[in-house]
Amino acid sequence: MNYKKIVLAGGNGYLGGILAKYYQDLADEVIILSRTAKNAEGNIKTLRWNGLDEGDWSSALEGSDLLINLCGKNVNCRYTKKNREAIIASRIKPTKLLGDSIAKLSSPPRLWINITSATIYRHAEDRPQDEETGEIGYGFSIDVCRQWEQVFMETDTPKTRKIALRLGIVLGRSDSAFPRLLNLVKFGLGGYQGDGQQYVSWIHEQDVAKCTTWLLEHEELAGVINCTAPEAVKNTDLMKMIRQAYGIPFGLPSPAWLLELGAQLIGTETELILKSRWVLPKRLMDSNYPFLFSKAAYAVKDILSIRI
Numbered sequence: 001m002n003y004k005k006i007v008l009a010g011g012n013g014y015l016g017g018i019l020a021k022y023y024q025d026l027a028d029e030v031i032i033l034s035r036t037a038k039n040a041e042g043n044i045k046t047l048r049w050n051g052l053d054e055g056d057w058s059s060a061l062e063g064s065d066l067l068i069n070l071c072g073k074n075v076n077c078r079y080t081k082k083n084r085e086a087i088i089a090s091r092i093k094p095t096k097l098l099g100d101s102i103a104k105l106s107s108p109p110r111l112w113i114n115i116t117s118a119t120i121y122r123h124a125e126d127r128p129q130d131e132e133t134g135e136i137g138y139g140f141s142i143d144v145c146r147q148w149e150q151v152f153m154e155t156d157t158p159k160t161r162k163i164a165l166r167l168g169i170v171l172g173r174s175d176s177a178f179p180r181l182l183n184l185v186k187f188g189l190g191g192y193q194g195d196g197q198q199y200v201s202w203i204h205e206q207d208v209a210k211c212t213t214w215l216l217e218h219e220e221l222a223g224v225i226n227c228t229a230p231e232a233v234k235n236t237d238l239m240k241m242i243r244q245a246y247g248i249p250f251g252l253p254s255p256a257w258l259l260e261l262g263a264q265l266i267g268t269e270t271e272l273i274l275k276s277r278w279v280l281p282k283r284l285m286d287s288n289y290p291f292l293f294s295k296a297a298y299a300v301k302d303i304l305s306i307r308i
């Protein structure tokens with residue numbers, strides 16, 4: 001399998017790093033669009049853009065196999081008015097810009113994956129939410145996802161297949177949720193959070209990367225696709241798995257009121273940990289995508305074996 005060019009918009013963050021490494025050996029070139037210049041590393045090159053205006057960078061999309069858009073201000077912050085506006089604008093504006101740019105190309109990307117979030121579904125403790133029967137929830141994070149997907153779906157790119165990939169909580173060693181949960185475990189605070197009964201729909205970072213190739217090769221797949229492991233786990237079970245794999249048998253639980261206090265102190269929102277995300281990747285499963293990690297316990301063990 002050898003691709004000509006993979007473009008990662010917003011690819012200098014956590015997931016961009018995972019994807020760039022993954023595609024480094026599968027493609028002649030990996031082009032990252034970033035607001036900050038960075039030296040090339042082998043065939044991984046960064047082009048500067050501002051995520052707002054068209055420019056020379058758009059020629060990088062010409063003749064590419066795949067565009068993955070990862071742009072978005074990190075949601076790990078307090079949802080103040082200013083942050084809310086930035087969270088929305090940083091997703092909508094680059095998405096619209098990429099759509100407008102693709103429309104002008106003679107040889108646009110074969111596939112455009114816009115990374116969105118499985119948090120678009122409601123808080124679910126009763127049944128899993130899939131692409132067909134899942135119910136969209138309400139609240140700020142969901143409004144963000146709705147607007148993000150709406151702008152994406154409205155772009156007119158007749159020669160480019162589009163997929164809104166609703167990611168669950170990505171588990172990996174270097175960033176995102178896992179290192180934070182591991183830190184709690186290390187300090188003896190790795191018990192359940194809230195009542196521990198909320199579901200965590202997770203996905204191993206290597207499955208995020210691998211499933212983008214699957215989507216590229218499966219031309220019948222388009223539209224909304226959930227990207228989570230088939231089996232969500234309860235928060236209490238996930239914390240237990242991390243404790244066991246790390247070798248710390250006991251961890252103090254954190255009740256909701258304590259989490260709220262802590263979230264205010266460290267500048268984040270409890271919704272990120274207390275919302276029950278129970279999501280089923282039905283379309284990936286129906287297409288027989290071979291998950292590298294479908295059991296959380298194996299994913300946790302694998303992640304702990306990675307040196308960073």
Ligand SMILES: NC(=O)c1ccc[n+]([C@@H]2O[C@H](COP(=O)([O-])OP(=O)(O)OC[C@H]3O[C@@H](n4cnc5c(N)ncnc54)[C@H](OP(=O)(O)O)[C@@H]3O)[C@@H](O)[C@H]2O)c1
Nearest residue numbers: 010012013014015034035051070071072073090167170176
């Ligand atoms: N990690 C997860 O568990 C997870 C789960 C569900 C969904 N997602 C979504 O997946 C995407 C990537 O996640 P990540 O963990 O890789 O996040 P990340 O490390 O924070 O990277 C996001 C990237 O977005 C770019 N960006 C931020 N604000 C921007 C703006 N105003 N205009 C243009 N680019 C902007 C940044 O690129 P530069 O600073 O280089 O320009 C940054 O590298 C995000 O949209 C996130 O919401 C992530």
